[in-house]
Amino acid sequence: MEDKNKYSIIIPTYNERLNIALIVYLVFKHLRDVDFEIIVVDDGSPDGTQEIVKQLQQVYGEDRILLRARPKKLGLGTAYSHGVKHASGNFVVIMDADLSHHPKYLPSFIKKQLETGASIVTGTRYVKDGGVHGWNLMRKLTSRGANVLAQTLLWPGVSDLTGSFRLYRKSVLEDLISSCVSKGYVFQMEMIVRASRKGYHIEEVPITFVDRVYGSSKLGGSEIVEYLKGLVYLLVTT
Amino acid sequence: MKHIVKIMTLLVAISALWGGLLQISMVPRSHALLLPIYFVVCLGCYGLLMVGVGLMQFPTCPQEAVLLQQDIIEAKKYLKPRGVDVGSD
Known part of the structure; x- marks a missing residue:
């Protein structure tokens, strides 16, 4: 069964010339006996990310x-739909x-999917063997608060809503992308909440999250407002 | 059913229960009138407790950062001689 599956790994990039090289190396290192392709969706990075991809x-x-x-x-949402259009696998990893997101967890995503037949396997940081590194107290507090709020209001059935390390059955991803309208990381939350409402089989695997090594983190203060808006939007539309 | 409708239904059911309780005056009226306040306070306490517990048990992984650095060195060592520009050092 395993040899029939093909996995398309979609990686959206913007100014990630060093990281993309490292990540590609690590994917090839950890996915040995699996049929896969890596699809880099680069949004015109001025730092030469595309040059590096050509070298790779x-x-x-x-x-x-x-x-x-x-x-x-x-934007992220359209990056995924753009990537999926070019994906030849029956499964898509984002x-x-x-x-x-360390590629060493890819085998556990694939294994979980094969064991359970799930349509979506989502990485979660908030369970045993999962975890986060590089966050200060404020960041942790925001994250926990946001999570409790979402769990209380949305009952999503998954423990990590805003994580974006996921494996989808390709048809399921296409269906979800066409029904999601949010932007940024609210998009990740909308995807998984809608998937849960549509009754797709979702499984979780623990992952660790080491905050950006190279480049600057993209989290700002206005993200909290965006998050709350996203929460209300999901409350009334799903 | 939209999720907001579910939550509203739940709230309406709780309100109806409260209204009933006021009608039958099983508990003293002055106590029963305060119940919604207790409810809100309890909800707030639950939220704070969950955030607090979550914060205390926040899973961290400092060892992963070290492992990642090793992976990065390894990747650079492999990629550099193969013509991929992974920067100096």
Whole structure:
């Protein structure tokens, strides 16, 4: 059964020239006996991310690493739909390019899916064997508060709503993308809440999250407002 | 059913229960009138407790940062001679 499955790993990038090289190396290191392809959706990074991807294609092959660039920054949600259009696998993995999602967990996603037949396997930081590194107290407090609020109001059935390290059955991802409208990381929450409401089988695996090593973190104060708006939006539409 | 409707239904059911309690005056009226306040306070306490517990048990993984640094060195060592620009050092 395993050899029939193909996994398309979609990695949206913007100014991640170093991280994309490291992540590709680690994916190839940890996925040995699996049929997969990496689809890099680069939003016109000025730092030469695409040059690096072309160099990586020389090392690993153009059939394994696909560069599907877009001319400018167009947002995360559309990056996924853009990537999925070019995906040839029956499963799609979505992960961040900033190394906060370590490719060593990919085998556990795949194993969990094979064991349970789930349509979605989502990485969770808030269970045993999961965890976060590099957050200060304020960041942890915000995260816990946001999580308790969402759990109390939305009853989503998953423990980590805003994590974005996930494996989807391709058809399920296509269905979800077409029904989600949010932007940024509220999009991640909308995807999993809608999936839960639609009755898709969702499983969780523990992952660790090491906050960005290279480059600056993208979390700002206005994100809290965006989050609350997203919560209300999900309350009235799902 | 939209989720907000579910929550509203729950709130209406609780209000109806409270209204009933006021009618039958099983408990003294002055006590029963305060119940919604207790309810809100309890909800707030539950939230704070959950945040507090979550914060205390927040899973951290400092060892993962060390392992990642090792992976990064390893990756650079592999990629550099193969013509991938992974920067200096």
